[in-house]
Amino acid sequence: MSAAADTVGTGVGGWLGYVGGTLAAIPGQYMAALRRHRARTIGLTIVFLAVVLYPVIGHYVLSEFSRNVFPLPYPDDTVATFMTIFAIMAIGLNIVAGFAGLLDLGYVAFYAIGAYTAAFLASPHFGALGINLTFLGHVGPGAVGIHLPYWIIVIVAVAVVATFGALLGAPTLRLRGDYLAIVTLGFGEIVPLFFKNLSSVTFSLNLGPINIQLQNQNWTGGVQGINPIDPPYLPGFDVIFDARSGALAVYLGLFMLGIAILVARNLEHSRIGRAWGAIREDETAAEMMGVNTVRTKLLAFALGASFAGVAGSFQASYLGASTSDFFSFSISILVLIMVILGGIGNIWGAVFGAFALTYVDKTLLPYIGQRIGDVAPSLPNPAQYNFLIFGVILVVMMRFRPQGFLPSRQREAELTVSGLQDAEAELGIPVEVDNVSIAPHGQSEIGQGARDAETTDEARDL
Amino acid sequence: MDQLIQVLIIGLANGLIFALVALGYTLVYGIIELINFAHGDVFMLGSMLAFFLVAPASSGGWAVFPIDEGMAFPLKVAEILAVLAICMAMTALLNVTIERVAYRPLRNAPKLAPLISAIGMSYVLQNIGLVWGGAYQRTIDSVFPATNMLEPFGITAIVVTPAQLFVAVVTIPLLIALTLFVNRTRQGRAMRATAQDPDTAGLMGVDVNRTIAITFLIGGGLAGAAGVAQLLYNNYTVYTLGFRFGLNSFTAAVLGGIGNLQGAVLGALVIGEVNALSDRYLSPNWTQAIVFGVLIAILVFRPTGLLGQQLADRA
Numbered sequence: 001m002s003a004a005a006d007t008v009g010t011g012v013g014g015w016l017g018y019v020g021g022t023l024a025a026i027p028g029q030y031m032a033a034l035r036r037h038r039a040r041t042i043g044l045t046i047v048f049l050a051v052v053l054y055p056v057i058g059h060y061v062l063s064e065f066s067r068n069v070f071p072l073p074y075p076d077d078t079v080a081t082f083m084t085i086f087a088i089m090a091i092g093l094n095i096v097a098g099f100a101g102l103l104d105l106g107y108v109a110f111y112a113i114g115a116y117t118a119a120f121l122a123s124p125h126f127g128a129l130g131i132n133l134t135f136l137g138h139v140g141p142g143a144v145g146i147h148l149p150y151w152i153i154v155i156v157a158v159a160v161v162a163t164f165g166a167l168l169g170a171p172t173l174r175l176r177g178d179y180l181a182i183v184t185l186g187f188g189e190i191v192p193l194f195f196k197n198l199s200s201v202t203f204s205l206n207l208g209p210i211n212i213q214l215q216n217q218n219w220t221g222g223v224q225g226i227n228p229i230d231p232p233y234l235p236g237f238d239v240i241f242d243a244r245s246g247a248l249a250v251y252l253g254l255f256m257l258g259i260a261i262l263v264a265r266n267l268e269h270s271r272i273g274r275a276w277g278a279i280r281e282d283e284t285a286a287e288m289m290g291v292n293t294v295r296t297k298l299l300a301f302a303l304g305a306s307f308a309g310v311a312g313s314f315q316a317s318y319l320g321a322s323t324s325d326f327f328s329f330s331i332s333i334l335v336l337i338m339v340i341l342g343g344i345g346n347i348w349g350a351v352f353g354a355f356a357l358t359y360v361d362k363t364l365l366p367y368i369g370q371r372i373g374d375v376a377p378s379l380p381n382p383a384q385y386n387f388l389i390f391g392v393i394l395v396v397m398m399r400f401r402p403q404g405f406l407p408s409r410q411r412e413a414e415l416t417v418s419g420l421q422d423a424e425a426e427l428g429i430p431v432e433v434d435n436v437s438i439a440p441h442g443q444s445e446i447g448q449g450a451r452d453a454e455t456t457d458e459a460r461d462l
Numbered sequence: 463m464d465q466l467i468q469v470l471i472i473g474l475a476n477g478l479i480f481a482l483v484a485l486g487y488t489l490v491y492g493i494i495e496l497i498n499f500a501h502g503d504v505f506m507l508g509s510m511l512a513f514f515l516v517a518p519a520s521s522g523g524w525a526v527f528p529i530d531e532g533m534a535f536p537l538k539v540a541e542i543l544a545v546l547a548i549c550m551a552m553t554a555l556l557n558v559t560i561e562r563v564a565y566r567p568l569r570n571a572p573k574l575a576p577l578i579s580a581i582g583m584s585y586v587l588q589n590i591g592l593v594w595g596g597a598y599q600r601t602i603d604s605v606f607p608a609t610n611m612l613e614p615f616g617i618t619a620i621v622v623t624p625a626q627l628f629v630a631v632v633t634i635p636l637l638i639a640l641t642l643f644v645n646r647t648r649q650g651r652a653m654r655a656t657a658q659d660p661d662t663a664g665l666m667g668v669d670v671n672r673t674i675a676i677t678f679l680i681g682g683g684l685a686g687a688a689g690v691a692q693l694l695y696n697n698y699t700v701y702t703l704g705f706r707f708g709l710n711s712f713t714a715a716v717l718g719g720i721g722n723l724q725g726a727v728l729g730a731l732v733i734g735e736v737n738a739l740s741d742r743y744l745s746p747n748w749t750q751a752i753v754f755g756v757l758i759a760i761l762v763f764r765p766t767g768l769l770g771q772q773l774a775d776r777a
């Protein structure tokens with residue numbers, strides 16, 4: 001990844017050194033953070049410990065608590081795993097939409113490509129086409145198809161999805177704002193259609209030396225999708241956990257989420273991260289300042305997409321199946337709501353949004369539905385109308401708190417007047433309240449004031 | 463050859479319905495540069511309302527205006543007109559309400575904020591359709607006889623059904639009326655002025671908020687008419703109809719040059735034909751991918767569309 005390349009040069013040794021250095025610096029950084037932001041650091045520590053110890057707490061404390069003390073359901077291991085999957089995706093979308101300001105409404109395409117990469121590389125599927133590669137995987141004798149180890153699949157998925165991110169991003173480079181959003185939406189619809197429709201490929205090409213004859217070949221499994229997919233096999237860990245244990249998947253998800261957060265943080269504060277901020281604020285000005293906008297945007301698409309590759313391959317391996325219908329437009333929107341809810345541009349906001357929304361979607365609403373069903377079976381089940389609630393969240397958030405619940409300070413300054421004042425107060429610059437009164441049509445409420453007559457362009461591209 | 467013409471006729475009828483919806487997109491985009499994502503779902507709710515008005519109690523409707531194939535012609539026309547009027551009025555009001563609730567407060571917000579709000583609104587409306595109509599396809603029996611309108615002229619190889627004629631009779635007058643309204647009336651001039659420059663139009667005495675509301679009113683009314691046409695021509699509606707139909711129509715609006723009324727109609731007819739040809743000669747499985755392919759190609763290579771004028775930095 002180029003961020004690492006910018007800071008430590010290339011090569012596995014350099015990378016390992018970098019990771020080691022980062023890890024070694026953590027205690028010192030932690031103490032420094034504790035001195036500077038005491039309350040915040042302690043709070044984050046509690047959150048961190050709660051997350052790491054979650055499966056234990058969930059099994060032994062929360063289940064009792066929710067049963068006997070307070071009737072709020074706690075997310076089980078499956079939901080907790082999906083929390084990490086969606087958090088990884090939200091971090092990735094946050095890179096594209098939050099850091100670089102490119103609204104991607106087709107993010108599900110990369111999720112699908114990641115999932116199908118895992119499906120192709122760790123299932124008996126290709127055995128039917130006579131393609132077998134089993135000696136690397138953790139499968140018994142007589143297995144057919146391609147079976148690669150999990151971590152290789154993750155790496156391949158990242159590479160494949162990043163490539164597709166750049167490929168699908170390339171045609172959109174000239175577009176801005178809403179047109180970009182619609183083109184990405186189109187890709188998000190087309191990619192799953194390919195996975196759905198390429199289940200009986202018949203193709204014939206005869207050009208002398210090149211002779212391709214395909215007769216009714218099933219490439220993608222069609223509507224049924226591909227299954228079974230090998231579960232993530234982690235050598236050594238099966239001693240501690242049962243291979244199919246839910247807790248293992250939660251920790252695996254948390255581990256990858258941790259790496260995702262680390263990578264995203266480093267990207268944000270790298271040269272590329274600053275270039276993303278610059279093109280988000282004002283693409284023309286950024287180009288004038290020497291930012292290579294083509295390269296920077298392509299990197300945003302590729303790197304942002306690669307997170308969905310991790311999430312998709314993990315999900316496919318975890319569920320053991322990959323079906324095209326799962327990858328609908330709704331998923332793109334769901335991840336977008338997570339990012340917006342948490343605070344666009346903020347990594348922790350994306351994680352918070354993903355956790356909160358996944359919990360509401362997969363645990364809270366079904367639970368409420370069940371309770372309602374117990375009392376009055378004729379009433380509608382809220383779990384069935386989850387997107388009604390999410391739609392309302394989107395409308396209300398845009399109206400009253402466009403910067404999200406954990407806003408990135410920079411984006412808050414762009415999106416609201418009070419955020420601008422906070423930022424300027426911190427910098428010791430006198431606050432110009434002019435842009436409150438200049439705001440067109442005399443409206444100066446939160447979320448509308450930051451745009452004055454001079455800042456139209458920067459504020460427009462969210 | 464006859465078969466091709468037949469396919470083209472089917473495409474034309476669907477294209478006319480797309481045109482009514484596409485005009486709603488293009489009107490709104492022309493005036494406030496917003497992709498009104500919820501517009502397709504307004505259309506869906508229009509067709510849902512039409513279903514409940516028309517369908518007999520046996521298939522879950524209210525049978526307020528039960529229309530069946532055999533009823534007397536004047537009565538049938540009167541009932542269809544009543545359904546049209548009610549559906550158009552309701553979707554027009556709905557569209558204005560949406561503008562008031564979800565878009566007007568964001569008039570000066572960053573440009574993508576109203577788009578995201580519109581996506582949210584789209585889901586709200588879609589779920590209203592789900593609660594109202596259920597998760598399955600609602601169908602009615604055909605209200606038009608399956609005769610060939612060309613038979614009296616001695617043509618039997620090509621079939622034009624009364625249903626297809628009905629679509630044309632509903633849509634073409636509306637398209638003409640809209641063009642006249644925008645180009646000839648005072649309010650139409652206010653719309654064009656607001657589209658060009660809302661601030662200046664406001665200084666010249668145009669009530670910008672009212673003009674935008676009227677634009678949404680008209681767009682919603684056209685979507686309602688399209689909903690009725692969809693129900694009576696294709697004989698079904700379902701809560702997900704808005705997303706698919708909406709994207710087809712939006713593609714049509716972009717194809718014609720968004721903001722351009724004639725362009726939207728032309729684009730809709732082309733998209734209708736693309737749909738019909740792909741359904742017939744390729745596979746219905748790929749139709750949606752082809753429409754999206756057209757959309758992407760247009761936006762990437764010619765964002766101003768077939769008839770659109772050069773709009774700096776809009777794409």
